[in-house]
Amino acid sequence: xxxxxxxxxxxxxxxxxQLVRDDTFYMSLAFNQGIDAWREDEVPIGCVIxxxxxxxxxxxxxxxxxxxPTAHAEMLAITQAASRAGDWRLxxxxxxxxxxxxxxxxxxTLMSRVKRVCYAVPDPKMGCLGGATNLNDLQxxxxxxxxxxxGVLEDECRELxxxxxxxxxxxxxxxxxx
Amino acid sequence: xxxxxxxxxxxxxxxxxQLVRDDTFYMSLAFNQGIDAWREDEVPIGCVIxxxxxxxxxxxxxxxxxxxPTAHAEMLAITQAASRAGDWRLxxxxxxxxxxxxxxxxxxTLMSRVKRVCYAVPDPKMGCLGGATNLNDLQxxxxxxxxxxxGVLEDECRELxxxxxxxxxxxxxxxxxx
Numbered sequence: 001x002x003x004x005x006x007x008x009x010x011x012x013x014x015x016x017x018q019l020v021r022d023d024t025f026y027m028s029l030a031f032n033q034g035i036d037a038w039r040e041d042e043v044p045i046g047c048v049i050x051x052x053x054x055x056x057x058x059x060x061x062x063x064x065x066x067x068x069p070t071a072h073a074e075m076l077a078i079t080q081a082a083s084r085a086g087d088w089r090l091x092x093x094x095x096x097x098x099x100x101x102x103x104x105x106x107x108x109t110l111m112s113r114v115k116r117v118c119y120a121v122p123d124p125k126m127g128c129l130g131g132a133t134n135l136n137d138l139q140x141x142x143x144x145x146x147x148x149x150x151g152v153l154e155d156e157c158r159e160l161x162x163x164x165x166x167x168x169x170x171x172x173x174x175x176x177x178x
Numbered sequence: 179x180x181x182x183x184x185x186x187x188x189x190x191x192x193x194x195x196q197l198v199r200d201d202t203f204y205m206s207l208a209f210n211q212g213i214d215a216w217r218e219d220e221v222p223i224g225c226v227i228x229x230x231x232x233x234x235x236x237x238x239x240x241x242x243x244x245x246x247p248t249a250h251a252e253m254l255a256i257t258q259a260a261s262r263a264g265d266w267r268l269x270x271x272x273x274x275x276x277x278x279x280x281x282x283x284x285x286x287t288l289m290s291r292v293k294r295v296c297y298a299v300p301d302p303k304m305g306c307l308g309g310a311t312n313l314n315d316l317q318x319x320x321x322x323x324x325x326x327x328x329g330v331l332e333d334e335c336r337e338l339x340x341x342x343x344x345x346x347x348x349x350x351x352x353x354x355x356x
Binding site for chain 2: 063064066067068069070072075078079082083086087088089090102103104105106107108110111112113124125126128132133135138140141142
């Protein structure tokens with residue numbers, strides 16, 4: 001399959017104040033990762049992980065360039081964060097991601113024991129933290145999350161995703177998904 | 179946390195005939211990966227991926243030694259298989275794993291579009307391909323699996339897992355899980 005060049009990204013990165021470290025601050029950084037993904041012709045989903053007021057991981061979707069179906073933003077960020085924390089249990093961390101996690105990534109948030117997941121755009125088709133189903137409701141799984149579902153930069157992150165797929169369809173490249 | 183040495187593994191590897199490449203053949207190789215995991219003091223779960231009658235990936239759980247909560251046998255094998263296949267869509271592959279996949283790995287089998295998953299030991303607590311829930315039943319996820327749930331070396335793979343945790347408890351190391 002021939003790779004097309006990325007369509008030009010019509011969105012700008014965000015530059016939030018470092019002094020106000022709220023959900024919008026961290027989601028802005030996740031959004032910026034999404035922009036980086038677009039520029040690399042990857043589905044524009046970004047993720048950052050916060051621990052103790054610091055960003056300990058940031059990543060974006062890299063499925064196409066790595067040829068690896070596990071290379072979603074959340075997975076790459078979780079691996080990074082665990083490496084930084086020196087422990088696979090990320091018990092006090094919050095994961096910010098621009099779209100509700102897919103089945104795999106939803107599971108990874110449980111297995112990595114992050115304290116909270118905050119996602120921007122709900123996904124009723126593939127999302128597994130409230131959209132298509134909620135894995136956090138499984139009673140016997142040995143960890144449960146706090147979830148902030150939508151409402152933080154939701155419109156911006158949705159527009160980034162929708163516009164990417166529109167541009168790809170215009171370019172005749174309809175086979176991408178992640 | 180101090181790492182203990184692995185308790186001695188009381189099980190032997192299996193040496194199935196190369197001439198009969200049925201589910202038991204491939205699951206035997208997954209079982210052998212589980213033995214390797216035990217010897218490295220990891221939860222003894224193994225996985226192989228078959229494509230066109232050949233094993234294109236084999237891996238075992240490596241969460242503790244890598245400090246990475248995503249380093250489950252299935253995840254490592256899927257990454258390997260996609261690299262070998264040169265495509266993240268593993269559409270004609272079968273994934274063999276000694277225990278029903280967790281939420282993350284169940285999701286990964288969907289995202290990687292493997293044709294079939296064959297697991298040895300059902301897991302009503304954490305399994306998400308029929309045990310605690312079945313992610314394959316989500317109607318709008320864009321791929322569905324054939325599933326062989328239990329029955330292939332089920333007793334052997336269960337005994338390997340149960341005995342590992344018994345030995346770890348004897349050794350006073352009760353904090354491991356994956």
